[in-house]
Amino acid sequence: MTIDHTAETREITVTVDGRSETGHVSDRTLLVHWLRDALDKRGPKIGCDTGNCGACTVRWDDTLVKSCMVLAAQADGDEVETAAALEGEDGSLNRLQRCFADYHALQCGYCTSGMLMTATDLLSSGEEITEESVRRGMKGNICRCTGYHNIVKAVRAAAGQEVPAPHGCAAQEVESR
Amino acid sequence: MTTEHIAPGTVTRRFTGQAMPRKEDARLLKAQGEFGDDTPVAHLAYVAFVRSPYAHARIAAIDVSGAEQAPGYLGCLVPDEVETLTDPYLELQGPPGDAEVDRCLASGGIARFAGEPVVAVAAETREAARDAAEAVVVEYEPLPHVVDAREAVQPDAPLVHEPVGTNVAFDSLYDWGDIDFAMDNADHVIEVDELHFHRFSSTPLECGAITVEYDAGVDTFTFTGGFATPQLATLNLSVALRHPFSKLRVLSKDIGGSFGLKLNMHIPATAAALLSRKLGRPMRWTETRTEHHQAGGHGNERWFRDVRMAVQRDGTVLGLTYDALDDVGAYTRYEPLGGVIWTQVANACYQLKHLKVHYRSVYTNKGPVHPNRGYSRMQHLWLVERMMDIAAHKLGFDPVEFRTRNYVQPEQYPYTTVNGCVYDSGDLPLSLRKALDLIDYRGARELQERLSGSGKRIGIGIGSTLDSGTNNLGQARLINGELPFSGNTEGGLVRLGADGTVYATTGGVAFGQGHETTIAQVVADMLGVAYDEVQVQRGSDSALSAQTGMSGSYASQFAVTGIGAILNATKKLAHEINLVAASALGCTPDDITLVDGHAVVADDPDRALPFSAVAGIVHFSPADLPPEVADEVGLVGRAVYRAPFEIPDTERKYGNLTLTYATQVHACVVEIDEETGHTRLLRYAMVDDCGTPINPMVIEGQVHGATVHGISAALYEHLSYDAEGQLVAGNFYDYHAATAYDLPSFRYDNVVSPSPFAPVGAKGMGEGGGAPLHALSAAFQDAVGDRAMVLDSCNPPERVLRLLRGLDAERVRVIR
Numbered sequence: 001m002t003i004d005h006t007a008e009t010r011e012i013t014v015t016v017d018g019r020s021e022t023g024h025v026s027d028r029t030l031l032v033h034w035l036r037d038a039l040d041k042r043g044p045k046i047g048c049d050t051g052n053c054g055a056c057t058v059r060w061d062d063t064l065v066k067s068c069m070v071l072a073a074q075a076d077g078d079e080v081e082t083a084a085a086l087e088g089e090d091g092s093l094n095r096l097q098r099c100f101a102d103y104h105a106l107q108c109g110y111c112t113s114g115m116l117m118t119a120t121d122l123l124s125s126g127e128e129i130t131e132e133s134v135r136r137g138m139k140g141n142i143c144r145c146t147g148y149h150n151i152v153k154a155v156r157a158a159a160g161q162e163v164p165a166p167h168g169c170a171a172q173e174v175e176s177r
Numbered sequence: 178m179t180t181e182h183i184a185p186g187t188v189t190r191r192f193t194g195q196a197m198p199r200k201e202d203a204r205l206l207k208a209q210g211e212f213g214d215d216t217p218v219a220h221l222a223y224v225a226f227v228r229s230p231y232a233h234a235r236i237a238a239i240d241v242s243g244a245e246q247a248p249g250y251l252g253c254l255v256p257d258e259v260e261t262l263t264d265p266y267l268e269l270q271g272p273p274g275d276a277e278v279d280r281c282l283a284s285g286g287i288a289r290f291a292g293e294p295v296v297a298v299a300a301e302t303r304e305a306a307r308d309a310a311e312a313v314v315v316e317y318e319p320l321p322h323v324v325d326a327r328e329a330v331q332p333d334a335p336l337v338h339e340p341v342g343t344n345v346a347f348d349s350l351y352d353w354g355d356i357d358f359a360m361d362n363a364d365h366v367i368e369v370d371e372l373h374f375h376r377f378s379s380t381p382l383e384c385g386a387i388t389v390e391y392d393a394g395v396d397t398f399t400f401t402g403g404f405a406t407p408q409l410a411t412l413n414l415s416v417a418l419r420h421p422f423s424k425l426r427v428l429s430k431d432i433g434g435s436f437g438l439k440l441n442m443h444i445p446a447t448a449a450a451l452l453s454r455k456l457g458r459p460m461r462w463t464e465t466r467t468e469h470h471q472a473g474g475h476g477n478e479r480w481f482r483d484v485r486m487a488v489q490r491d492g493t494v495l496g497l498t499y500d501a502l503d504d505v506g507a508y509t510r511y512e513p514l515g516g517v518i519w520t521q522v523a524n525a526c527y528q529l530k531h532l533k534v535h536y537r538s539v540y541t542n543k544g545p546v547h548p549n550r551g552y553s554r555m556q557h558l559w560l561v562e563r564m565m566d567i568a569a570h571k572l573g574f575d576p577v578e579f580r581t582r583n584y585v586q587p588e589q590y591p592y593t594t595v596n597g598c599v600y601d602s603g604d605l606p607l608s609l610r611k612a613l614d615l616i617d618y619r620g621a622r623e624l625q626e627r628l629s630g631s632g633k634r635i636g637i638g639i640g641s642t643l644d645s646g647t648n649n650l651g652q653a654r655l656i657n658g659e660l661p662f663s664g665n666t667e668g669g670l671v672r673l674g675a676d677g678t679v680y681a682t683t684g685g686v687a688f689g690q691g692h693e694t695t696i697a698q699v700v701a702d703m704l705g706v707a708y709d710e711v712q713v714q715r716g717s718d719s720a721l722s723a724q725t726g727m728s729g730s731y732a733s734q735f736a737v738t739g740i741g742a743i744l745n746a747t748k749k750l751a752h753e754i755n756l757v758a759a760s761a762l763g764c765t766p767d768d769i770t771l772v773d774g775h776a777v778v779a780d781d782p783d784r785a786l787p788f789s790a791v792a793g794i795v796h797f798s799p800a801d802l803p804p805e806v807a808d809e810v811g812l813v814g815r816a817v818y819r820a821p822f823e824i825p826d827t828e829r830k831y832g833n834l835t836l837t838y839a840t841q842v843h844a845c846v847v848e849i850d851e852e853t854g855h856t857r858l859l860r861y862a863m864v865d866d867c868g869t870p871i872n873p874m875v876i877e878g879q880v881h882g883a884t885v886h887g888i889s890a891a892l893y894e895h896l897s898y899d900a901e902g903q904l905v906a907g908n909f910y911d912y913h914a915a916t917a918y919d920l921p922s923f924r925y926d927n928v929v930s931p932s933p934f935a936p937v938g939a940k941g942m943g944e945g946g947g948a949p950l951h952a953l954s955a956a957f958q959d960a961v962g963d964r965a966m967v968l969d970s971c972n973p974p975e976r977v978l979r980l981l982r983g984l985d986a987e988r989v990r991v992i993r
Contacts (some may be wrong), residue, residue, distance in 0.1 A: 009403070012559060025538065029306065037303075042211070042215045045214075045383070050708045050908045050909060079960060087206075099777045101199065101204055102198065108432065108688050109433070110208050110212060110381075110383045112205050137922070139916040139918035139919075141917075142382060142909065144914060145882045146878060146881055146882055147920070148881075148885065148916070149919035149922060152917060165196075166878075167876070168870065168874055168877075169874060
């Protein structure tokens with residue numbers, strides 16, 4: 001691509017959640033700001049500005065990234081997937097999302113999209129899913145409501161493991177609620 | 178109206194008490210929630226603040242000419258303008274603290290903490306606003322500053338607020354029982370020079386976000402954002418902006434956590450509103466993480482000095498005395514309410530008979546404190562629990578037996594504390610036994626012995642705590658007798674739409690607690706409809722009559738006040754449904770029961786009317802009804818819940834200050850690496866008792882969350898300042914909020930002691946009471962025995978190493 005150094009902005013085309021999106025961004029526009037402000041993508045959230053909290057996590061081609069650490073211009077020509085792409089075509093929750101609901105892995109919901117993106121990546125990575133590996137795999141995502149316990153349970157349940165039911169709920173009831 | 182107690186058994190509980198899946202989840206999981214920074218707004222402009230780099234400085238000059246050159250710059254707001262255009266917010270305190278004037282930009286042209294907003298700049302984009310703010314040149318004349326409350330109370334200390342004439346904003350002596358008698362006559366007296374409860378915050382993942390839209394056509398400002406107390410925010414904004422209350426609207430949609438901290442959003446909102454009016458554009462301010470850590474509100478830091486506890490030979494604790502210096506930072510925004518709120522839990526979990534506390538709220542040149550999960554109570558609870566633990570160690574009592582002996586016992590409820598608060602119910606000994614079973618206490622002791630000398634040291638800790646819920650706002654009169662506050666209310670609105678849909682709206686404000694879920698559970702049960710059929714409004718709206726002046730989410734109260742109001746409103750709606758159905762079905766209203774979305778004649782179930790038909794008659798065919806019924810029913814139930822309180826005795830500082838007391842007992846086993854001081858949590862258990870559960874899954878989740886706030890605070894989080902008054906934890910690198918990898922899987926159980934005072938027997942419980950701080954301090958103490966003393970609530974590795982070397986052993990004495 002030829003870069004016009006006299007222009008205030010540059011044109012980028014990115015496939016976001018399966019749709020080709022073209023926009024004009026300044027050199028320094030962060031991917032997270034472009035996704036949120038230009039495209040109204042509400043999956044990536046901003047929780048820290050320093051790459052610690054993981055609320056802005058998206059998939060960029062084959063890499064999981066914190067989208068506050070990537071310039072929008074860097075994604076030109078690439079594919080980006082946000083948490084908005086996780087649901088089924090009919091709008092139903094996917095297995096991981098259902099497990100998050102079943103095991104009460106979210107409260108305020110602000111970290112949730114980032115958690116889902118990281119967990120999706122972990123579950124497809126081929127790594128053995130254990131309590132330890134889930135905790136290690138999710139350590140780049142901060143949640144200030146749940147204490148993580150139920151997030152770990154939900155991810156393990158999504159991997160097909162048996163985990164304790166939420167308090168007040170019999171094990172066989174969890175997914176039939 | 179009077180308080181409605183919904184007697185158990187009058188309502189079929191299909192959903193109440195069940196772990197119903199949450200109504201909020203689908204939108205949040207599908208990235209379709211709407212948080213403060215999410216909403217697209219046409220013609221939106223952005224606000225950025227220029228902030229003081231100094232802890233204390235006079236603003237000599239402000240030059241915005243550079244900003245004016247920045248592309249996209251729209252305009253700015255400076256302190257002089259704010260002085261001219263606004264009036265001070267409502268203040269709680271009387272003299273001398275009432276001489277403090279707080280504004281949205283450095284009040285009186287003086288910055289009083291590093292990070293205080295000095296200039297607000299508006300521009301076309303987020304980036305342009307930051308660039309323009311960067312180009313503003315402020316000339317500061319640094320003033321002497323004070324960052325330690327102990328120095329701030331010295332006579333020669335720099336004054337944070339000149340007009341106040343002292344750094345002590347609030348000074349009160351609490352003296353219940355006869356502490357001198359207890360100290361003179363007790364078998365033992367333990368004395369501790371000083372303990373410190375450190376400064377931290379729940380740091381919600383969503384920082385502040387406010388959008389202000391000014392509609393000139395109706396002269397109305399609409400504020401959207403995380404306002405935790407919408408009517409109080411509206412009042413404050415009305416006063417500050419000199420704008421009619423009726424022409425202000427405060428909305429919230431989804432809120433990414435508050436934990437109490439978002440009670441003071443009206444202050445930055447004032448600046449955004451002034452810019453919006455001045456520039457004729459909607460304005461959005463989105464706080465950055467660093468801004469939030471600097472100025473978004475900290476938890477109260479507290480020094481406890483000259484602490485003495487009187488203990489009998491048999492292990493009975495008689496009483497306690499201390500001097501408290503509560504470091505409130507540069508402004509008393511919700512303070513000095515903390516100076517009274519701790520007295521809700523004066524006795525902590527114990528049968529204390531004598532308590533004397535000299536309490537001072539002290540200004541320093543640090544970020545202002547806001548209410549933070551466990552607000553002001555957990556500091557005192559930590560101190561009492563610490564002293565119980567220290568006394569057990571110094572006097573040779575078993576820590577389990579010592580606590581159990583002194584706990585308020587199950588048969589003593591309702592238990593009246595030294596200051597007239599009434600603990601409603603509980604079973605602390607059972608809770609402790611369960612917690613110890615969960616960590617396999619005996620096995621842990623064996624492990625401790627086995628690992629002794631291995632370089633790994635085991636500590637076992639217990640933390641017993643209270644979560645007092647549903648404030649008596651009359652307690653505000655203890656800080657200022659002139660304040661017109663008493664009791665507590667919340668509002669609720671439940672109605673039947675034109676097609677028979679059930680709608681419910683609470684006056685409360687949700688930021689993750691699952692209000693939509695628990696409301697739907699209780700409404701569905703009372704109206705006999707399905708859980709999925711109750712439409713609960715997301716967020717809050719000050720323009721709806723659901724709210725009362727006290728509305729909002731604070732003080733662990735929704736399960737009492739919010740649910741109570743919704744139940745009262747539902748009852749009114751049910752009455753109207755009964756009236757309509759009775760006239761249509763030719764029976765009396767008393768003959769009607771509500772089952773499966775129908776109004777049914779109880780002894781003749783074939784005669785029934787679906788809610789859609791009831792609604793259809795009222796909304797579309799009122800001529801079908803007798804006039805007296807048609808005139809009465811609107812199919813809208815609006816009600817308040819009024820907590821049954823009296824005004825406390827301000828002379829004796831005596832009276833019931835909270836309606837319910839949830840308890841939590843935590844127990845943990847930690848492993849300390851003697852070489853590095855690193856702490857690993859091997860086992861962590863919590864047993865909660867918040868009365869009759871409405872949704873046990875939601876309760877367990879909030880217990881988990883409060884637990885991690887406490888663990889993270891006890892091990893990692895510290896909003897510390899250096900000697901220059903610079904915050905050294907301004908982001909998540911320097912302020913480590915615990916991650917999943919730092920934590921173990923939890924062991925949770927509960928005890929159910931229904932509250933006799935609350936509508937469904939449920940108690941407020943979201944704050945948790947800070948039990949992990951107590952439990953971890955006790956675990957460190959257990960690990961070091963009495964060779965060192967744990968006198969600080971934060972014990973990161975460097976401090977743990979010092980504990981291993983005998984830190985502070987000499988500061989604790991058995992003087993008798």
